Amino acid sequence: MAQAPGREPTTGAPVIEVRGITKQYGELTALDGVSFTVQPGEIFGILGPNGAGKTTLVEILEGLTKPTAGDASVLGHDIRTATDEVKKRVGVQLQASSYHQYLTLREILELFGSFYPRSADAGELLQRVHLADRAEARIKQLSGGMQQRFSIVAALVNQPDLVFFDEPTAGLDPDARRDLWDIVRSVRDEGSTVVLTTHYMEEAEALCDRVMMMDRGRIAALDTPPGLVRSLHAPYRVRMTTLGQIDVTRVSALPGTSEVHHFAEGNLEVLELRAEKAPPTVTALTGLAQDAGAEVVDLAVLPATLEDVFLSVTGRGLSG
Amino acid sequence: MRALFGASLKMVVRDRQALFWALIFPIIFLGVFRLFSFDSFGTTDVLVSLDNPSSPSQQALLGALQSAEFLEVTVADQPLDRAGAETEIDDDNINAVLLVSSDGARVDASLIHGISDPIGSSATEAGISSIVDSVNLQLMGGNPPIAFVTERIDSAENTSFFEFLGPGIIGMGLMNFATISLAGSLSRYREEGVLRRIRATPLEPWKFFASVVLAHMTVAAMQVVVISVVAEALGANVFRGGPPFFILAVLGTVVFLNLGVIVAGLVHGRGAVEGAANAITLPMMFLSGTFFPTGSLPDVVRAAVQVLPLTHLLTAMRAFVDGDSVVSQWPHLLVLAAWIAGTFVVARFTFSLEDS
Numbered sequence: 129m130a131q132a133p134g135r136e137p138t139t140g141a142p143v144i145e146v147r148g149i150t151k152q153y154g155e156l157t158a159l160d161g162v163s164f165t166v167q168p169g170e171i172f173g174i175l176g177p178n179g180a181g182k183t184t185l186v187e188i189l190e191g192l193t194k195p196t197a198g199d200a201s202v203l204g205h206d207i208r209t210a211t212d213e214v215k216k217r218v219g220v221q222l223q224a225s226s227y228h229q230y231l232t233l234r235e236i237l238e239l240f241g242s243f244y245p246r247s248a249d250a251g252e253l254l255q256r257v258h259l260a261d262r263a264e265a266r267i268k269q270l271s272g273g274m275q276q277r278f279s280i281v282a283a284l285v286n287q288p289d290l291v292f293f294d295e296p297t298a299g300l301d302p303d304a305r306r307d308l309w310d311i312v313r314s315v316r317d318e319g320s321t322v323v324l325t326t327h328y329m330e331e332a333e334a335l336c337d338r339v340m341m342m343d344r345g346r347i348a349a350l351d352t353p354p355g356l357v358r359s360l361h362a363p364y365r366v367r368m369t370t371l372g373q374i375d376v377t378r379v380s381a382l383p384g385t386s387e388v389h390h391f392a393e394g395n396l397e398v399l400e401l402r403a404e405k406a407p408p409t410v411t412a413l414t415g416l417a418q419d420a421g422a423e424v425v426d427l428a429v430l431p432a433t434l435e436d437v438f439l440s441v442t443g444r445g446l447s448g
Numbered sequence: 449m450r451a452l453f454g455a456s457l458k459m460v461v462r463d464r465q466a467l468f469w470a471l472i473f474p475i476i477f478l479g480v481f482r483l484f485s486f487d488s489f490g491t492t493d494v495l496v497s498l499d500n501p502s503s504p505s506q507q508a509l510l511g512a513l514q515s516a517e518f519l520e521v522t523v524a525d526q527p528l529d530r531a532g533a534e535t536e537i538d539d540d541n542i543n544a545v546l547l548v549s550s551d552g553a554r555v556d557a558s559l560i561h562g563i564s565d566p567i568g569s570s571a572t573e574a575g576i577s578s579i580v581d582s583v584n585l586q587l588m589g590g591n592p593p594i595a596f597v598t599e600r601i602d603s604a605e606n607t608s609f610f611e612f613l614g615p616g617i618i619g620m621g622l623m624n625f626a627t628i629s630l631a632g633s634l635s636r637y638r639e640e641g642v643l644r645r646i647r648a649t650p651l652e653p654w655k656f657f658a659s660v661v662l663a664h665m666t667v668a669a670m671q672v673v674v675i676s677v678v679a680e681a682l683g684a685n686v687f688r689g690g691p692p693f694f695i696l697a698v699l700g701t702v703v704f705l706n707l708g709v710i711v712a713g714l715v716h717g718r719g720a721v722e723g724a725a726n727a728i729t730l731p732m733m734f735l736s737g738t739f740f741p742t743g744s745l746p747d748v749v750r751a752a753v754q755v756l757p758l759t760h761l762l763t764a765m766r767a768f769v770d771g772d773s774v775v776s777q778w779p780h781l782l783v784l785a786a787w788i789a790g791t792f793v794v795a796r797f798t799f800s801l802e803d804s
Binding site: 231 | 452455458459462463636637640642644645646648649650651
């Protein structure tokens with residue numbers, strides 16, 4: 129199991145400290161000895177396919193579920209004994225439908241605000257996610273993107289020091305997703321620490337300071353997104369498009385390359401591969417093209433993605 | 449806590465389906481039953497065909513039939529045969545035809561009637577048969593050894609059917625609303641993740657639960673008042689029951705609220721919950737004397753019905769309307785108290801605020 133230590137910012141005491149948390153549901157082990165810390169002011173991403181244990185882990189940290197073994201503290205409070213203290217200072221976003229269908233947005237925010245010792249103004253909260261003109265609407269009258277924005281702001285009623293977002297952009301189109309990313313960043317910029325679960329690797333890449341990859345109840349990797357990619361044995365993707373064929377067997381024989389794919393695109397030939405080092409691979413490829421008398425139409429070097437990282441640490445794709 | 453109760457109340461009041469069960473459904477029943485005229489119940493139109501109207505026997509029979517209150521007698525212009533009688537019945541102007549023919553000294557009277565109203569038909573049959581018997585006795589010159597007189601009274605206070613119905617409809621409305629709406633609300637909160645969302649806040653879950661139940665009780669109290677006002681306006685005289693009537697109605701609701709909690713605890717899935725809640729309330733609605741006195745039920749069913757909470761609630765509510773004292777109703781109040789306690793215990797162990 130490749131467990132990267134991660135580069136943790138060292139500002140103050142950790143917001144979350146998890147030590148060997150295990151959760152059994154009968155025969156099923158949902159979490160298997162998970163340990164990590166989250167620092168103040170981070171956007172901390174938990175990435176993994178369905179069933180990896182993300183939700184169970186977050187529910188334990190929110191005080192909704194008790195772990196079978198291990199312990200954890202959230203904002204300095206033991207999650208086993210000081211559940212109420214944790215709940216007061218933590219914001220929780222669940223899926224959008226988790227709100228009363230017969231109340232207006234304003235009424236829901238005011239109701240939830242009344243459960244906490246300190247609460248934010250409903251009007252200001254709605255303003256923040258551009259829903260001020262929908263204050264008197266009900267959940268079912270909102271579009272999917274609006275519902276998600278509302279569920280995010282509903283997690284902020286108690287002006288929390290730590291906020292959990294549960295797949296905040298699930299099922300949204302790219303525009304609405306970017307919109308939500310801005311909102312999540314603004315929550316962090318105003319001083320809250322953010323923990324979010326997702327199974328979109330581009331979301332983790334764009335939004336998170338650090339990403340924890342989970343697989344079958346364990347931590348598969350934990351680092352900053354660039355750190356995770358750099359930890360790969362072959363951290364680059366090279367893509368070359370040529371007019372005229374080149375000898376693919378000679379490409380596969382190049383040192384430091386793997387996963388060689390080639391296919392035709394109209395009258396062009398496309399070659400894709402993973403490379404340990406970019407410059408020598410590029411030089412070798414252009415050389416091969418020259419030898420074959422093929423014209424290089426396009427040549428691109430891209431960093432590998434978190435999907436590649438996940439694949440390499442678990443042997444499986446994220447979507448599984 | 450006040451904000452929570454206010455929000456719970458809004459949720460009940462804004463739930464149109466709950467309001468339908470609470471108010472519209474019972475008021476529709478009151479209105480529909482008011483439209484019926486129960487005074488004209490029980491008369492049968494009979495066409496009498498005589499082949500020899502001047503015969504003393506036939507005259508005596510006709511006279512006796514005409515003096516019977518439950519018959520509306522018409523005499524055929526000319527004698528009918530069986531086929532003619534069937535045609536008359538099919539034309540639906542009359543309920544039955546009595547064909548009377550003389551064969552020498554002997555007179556044959558045969559009654560022909562349809563099967564569309566079996567209860568009415570057998571009553572007619574029995575009635576006419578007894579008239580024939582008494583005419584026979586009279587013609588034979590005998591004095592009947594037993595003189596039989598019937599007199600109908602509905603109750604000591606002379607309650608009309610609509611007065612009987614009023615408390616029944618109020619009880620039915622309370623039961624339907626409390627059980628179906630509360631079961632529906634709780635299962636919706638669980639399914640939509642509201643319960644989970646609430647558990648993620650510092651609010652103690654029981655407070656949320658209590659506010660939902662209390663909101664339903666409040667709406668039930670308003671419901672008793674609204675339906676009572678409508679029933680009173682239509683002539684059911686429920687106001688005679690005074691405070692005991694209204695207090696008992698609201699307390700009785702607790703049984704049905706508990707049943708709603710039990711249903712939500714045992715059955716999962718919204719459609720299934722509503723189905724199960726209806727499966728409990730519908731039979732009770734028909735068996736517990738909402739519309740008809742339980743005395744008209746078969747013995748076995750009646751024994752079972754004596755266990756149901758709605759039966760006792762309605763009996764005591766009607767007794768209060770009739771002016772009986774609270775103390776006089778202690779057996780019914782005791783059964784209701786047992787139901788409240790029993791369903792509370794069961795509800796406590798079947799319903800959990802934690803989702804799955």
